[in-house]
Amino acid sequence: MFLNYSTRSKLFYMLSPLALFSLGCSSAMARALAPGETAVVVNPSPAEAWSATQGGSLTILGGETSNISISGSSSLSLSGVTTNITTGLSALQVINSNATITESTLNTNGIAIRAGRTSRSTTGSVVTVTDSTVIGGTGGVLASSYSTLNFSNSRVESTGANSVGLSLLGASANINAGSTIVGVENGVSFSADPTDTQTSLLKLDNSTVQSTTGAAILVDVPPVAGAPVQIQLNNNSSLIGGNGAVLEVRNGSSADISVDRSNVFGDVLNDATSTTRVTLSNGASLVGRMENVTSATINSTALWDLPGDSQVGTLLMNGGTVKFGSDQAFYQLNVGSLSGNGVFQLGTDFATGQTDLLNVTGEASGDHQLAIASSGAEPASGQPITVVHTGGGDATFALTSGTVDLGAFSYGLAKSGNDWLLDPTTRVVSPGARSVLALFNTAIPVWYGDLAPLRSRMGELRLNPGSPGAWARVYGNKFNVADGSGVGYQQTQRGFSIGADALLPWGDQQWLIGLLAGHSDSDLDLSHGTSGTVDSYYFGTYLTWIDRQTGYFFDGVLKYNRYQNEAKVGLSDGKRAKGNYDSSGIGVEAEFGRHISLTSDYFIEPFARFSAVVIEGKDFDLDNEMTASGDQAKSFLGKVGMTVGRNFEFEKGMVAQPYVRAAFAHEFAENNEVKVNDTVFNNNLSGSRGEGAAGVALKMNDNLQVHADFEYSKGKNIEQPYGVTLGMRYAW
16 A cells, blocks of 8 residues: 555654664664764675664665664765665665765665655755665655755666655755656655745756656645745756656646756646746757646747647747647647747648637737748638737737748738738749749750750851861850749759761752750759759751852751759748659751851851740649649740851961851740649740850861850840850861
8 A cells, every 4th residue: 555645744754763763673683873873884684774863874885784764963875785675664764864875776665765854953864876776666765845865877766556756845856967767656746845835946967757657747835935846957858757748737836947958848737726937948948738837938049849739828038939839730829928039930731721820818029030831732712811819019020031932922921900910912923933933944945055056066167168077065054034034043054965967968068967965954043042953965966058159058956855854942931842853845946147258358147047946844743732734835036147257367277267246036935834733824035135146166177176155145034144165076
C-alpha cells in the first residue's frame, strides 16, 4: 500500500531522528554513533543500519549498508556504497544535516532519500549526489523547506504506481550535468510543507525530468504567502510528460517557469484557479499548447510552436516567434493582451478558406510580423481571409516578405477595423506563376540564341566562297524580358555548336548543304530567390548559296531543339518549390541579301530575313500544388538590315574583314497563352526592336578562318544587352 505524498510528508515530520533510525533495526544490525563521534567505515558487510546525531560524522567507503539516518548537524559521506532495502524504509534520512553521496546506488521499495528538518527549524538539510543512482518504490527523493538537493550526473527514479521521482515541499533542487529525474505519476512534484511557507526552486542544467504516465512537473501548492514556485531550465535541459504535459499547475498554485537554451516538447496546463507565467529566452523553444496560462514572454531567438488551440492572458513578444503548428493544421491563439514586437508564423489553406487565427480579445500594441505559409493553390473564393483580430489598440502587423504567395498571385495585408486580412485587391503575379511564364516564354529567345552562330558564318564564307568545310562556335547571350511580356526576367545563355558542309553536285556548284548540332544552357533570374534553368540540345540542316558574280546570297536553316526546363521558386515564407518538364521546338529561317563591293575594298550587304518557330505546349506541376498549362509558343520574326565592312589584305594571303551591322526587326506573334491554375496569362514578345552589331572575320590562310561577332538589340518587350560569338572554320 502506498501513502499519498501529503500523508507521507506529515509522517516525515512526526518521526524524530531516533525513531526513524529505530525503524531499521528489525532488518539489520544497527550501529549508532555517539553524539559528536567521527567514524570511517570501509567495505562494511553484512549490511547494517547506521545513524549519527548531534554533530556526528560518518564516512562509509564501499560495501553494503541498510538504511542510514543522520540528524542534528551531522555529516555523512558515502562513496561506492550500495543499499538494497525491501522493508519499505528510506535508504537515507537526513535531518538538519549534510550528506554527500558519490558513485553509489541507493535502492529501496520505500522513498530512497528524505531530506528535511525538525519542526520549526529553519536550517534544513543539504544532500549532494554525484555519479550515483537513486531508486525508490514509493518515491525517489523527498525534501522539505530550507533543504537543498544537488544532483550531478546522477539518476533519480521512482518505480511504484502513483510515485514521484522528486518531491519538493518548500525545498530547492539543482539538477546538473546530465542528471535524470524519472517518476511514474510525475517526474517532479511541488507540494506544501505542512509547517512552513518556504518557496520551492527547481533548476535544471543539461538535465531531464520525465514522467511515464503524468505531467513531467506538477505544482500543487495551495495559496500561501510567499513567492511562486520557481522552475528554471537551462542549457539543453528537457521535460518529458507521459500524458503530453510538461507542467501542470492546479488548486490555486502559482508557478514561474523559464526556459533558456533548451527545447521543451509538451503542454503547459494551468487551471482556472492558478497562476502560471512562462518565459522563453536565448534560442529556447516550447512545442506544446499553453492552456489558460497567465502570461508568456517570448524573447529574442526563442520559439513557441503551438500544436493546438491555446489561451494566454498576457503575451509579451520581445523579438521571439510564435508558430501555429504545421501548415496543414489550423489553430486559434486567444490572447487577453498583446505587446512588444515579434513574429507570428501562420498557416492558411487557401483552397478551403481554413486559417490559423491570432485572436487578441483586449488591447494589442507593438509592431509585429506575420509569416504566412505560401501555397500553390488558389484562394477558395477570392474573398479576404482574416488572420488577426484585436479588441483595439495601436498594434501594427505586416507580412515578413511584404506579400504572401497564393497560387498565381501574391497578396498583401490590409487592415479592416480591428481585423488584419489578406486582401485580394492587392494581388500581384506570384513568383511561382512568374517562373512558369518565364519558362514557357524563354524557349523562343533560346531558339534564336542557338541559331545566331550559323548566321555569323556568312562572314567567313565570303572570304572563301564555295569551299566546303567544318566549323565550331562558342557563344553567349543575355536577354532582359520586360514585365509587359507577362513577366519580367533576365536570361543568360551559354553554348556551343558544330557543323560541316559539302558542295551540292549539281548546278553551278555554288550551293553548300550542311549539318549542325549543339547545346546551350540558360539561367533565368526572376529575383527574390526565384530562378529557372533551360538546357537546349539541337540539330539541324542548312543550305547556303553565294553567287560569285552578282554577290547575291541565300541562307536557309531548319533546326530542331529539345528543351529540359526546371523552375526553382523562392516563396514568400522562405520555402522553395520546384518543377520541371521537357519540350521540343522546330523552326526555319531564311535570309536573302546581296554583297556589293565598293571602292577601296569597302562593301555593303543589305539583307532581309524571316524566321518562324513553334514550341510545343506542355502541362506540368510545381511541388507546391501549382499547376501550369502552356499553349504552343510561336514566333514570326521579320528583319531587314545592312552590313558595312572593309577587307584588309596582308602578307601570305591573310585577310581581315571588320564590319558593323544595323537592322530593324519586328515580332508578329502576339499571343502565347499560359494557364496557371485557373488563371490565363499572355506571354507577349511582339513588337519592334532595333539591332546593332560589330565583328571581324579573319582569313588566316586558304584553309583556316576565325570569326568574332558582338551584338546588341533593344525593343518594347525584350532587350539583348550582349550577344557574343567566337568561332573558326576549316575549309578543304
